[in-house]
Amino acid sequence: MPKDADPRPCSIADTLEVVGERWSLLVVRELFHGVRRFDGIARRTGASRDILTARLRKLEAAGILRRERYQEHPARHEYHLTPAGRELGDVLLALMAWGDRHLNPEDPPVRWEHSCGETLEPEVVCAHCGGPARHSGNPTGRGADPSGP
Template sequence: MPHRPRQCSIADALSIVGERWSLLTLREVFLGVRRFDRIARNTGASRDILTARLTKLVETGLLEKKQYETHPPRYEYVPTETGQALHSVLLSLMDWGDRYITRTDPPTVWAHDCGATLRPVMVCEHCREPVRPEELTVVRVDQPNPE
C-alpha cells in the first residue's frame, strides 16, 4: 500500500506561504511597503517571481490589490484580515531568527505601544498563560496510515 503523508494544517499553510519570496513579500507589506517596485527592491525577488507570488497571495486572500492611480494604472498591496492574522507568525519567526540564527544585532526591531522592544510570547486564549511545549498534550492526530 503506498504511503500517504499525514494531513496537516502546517502543510496546508506552507502550500501558500511556505517559500522565501512569499514570506519576504509579506514582511515588506507588514513594514508598510505596498508597491511592486519597492517590494522587489527590498526582497531581491525578480519581477517574474514577485509577480507570481503577489498573484498567489491575492488569489488565496492574504493580500488585496488596490488601485491608487488610474493613468497609468498603478496598484498597491494591502493585507486582508486573513493576511493580518499571519503578522504574529512572522513576528515569532523573526524573534526565533534574532535569537538563534542572526549573529549580529537584530536588523529589524519592533516596539510595542508600551515603549518596550517587542518579544512575542504565545499565550493560551482561555487562561492567558504563556504556552510552554512541556505543558501541551496532543488530543488528536490523524494518522496517515493507521496500523
C-alpha cells in the same frame, strides 16, 4: 514520497501551501513595513519581477492581500494586507524572534516596539489558562498520532 506514505492532515502543511516559501513571507513583511508598490516590494525583497508577480497573484488569490489601483494610465496598483494577511504578523514576529535567538543573538537586525514603548517579544500562551505553550501541549484531532510522542 513513498507510495505507502500516509501524509498527516495538518493545517501547518495547508498554510505552507500558501505562504511556505521565502518570497511570500517577505512580501507580507514589506506590507507590514508600509511598502505597498511593486517596485518597492521588489527592491526590498530582492525577488525578481516574474517571481514577485507570481507570489503577489497567489497571495491575492488566497485572500492574504488585495490590490488597489492608484493610477489609471498605465494601470498601476498598490497592495494591502487583508485581515487574514494581518494575522500573519504574529507568525512573522515568531519567526523573527527565533532568528534573533538562533541566528543573530549578538545583533538582531530589527526590533519591533509594542505600543507601550517596550521591545515586543512574542510568546505563545494557552488561551484558557495563560500558561506558556512551549513544549507543553499534546496534539489532538484527525492529524494527531494516536501512538503518542
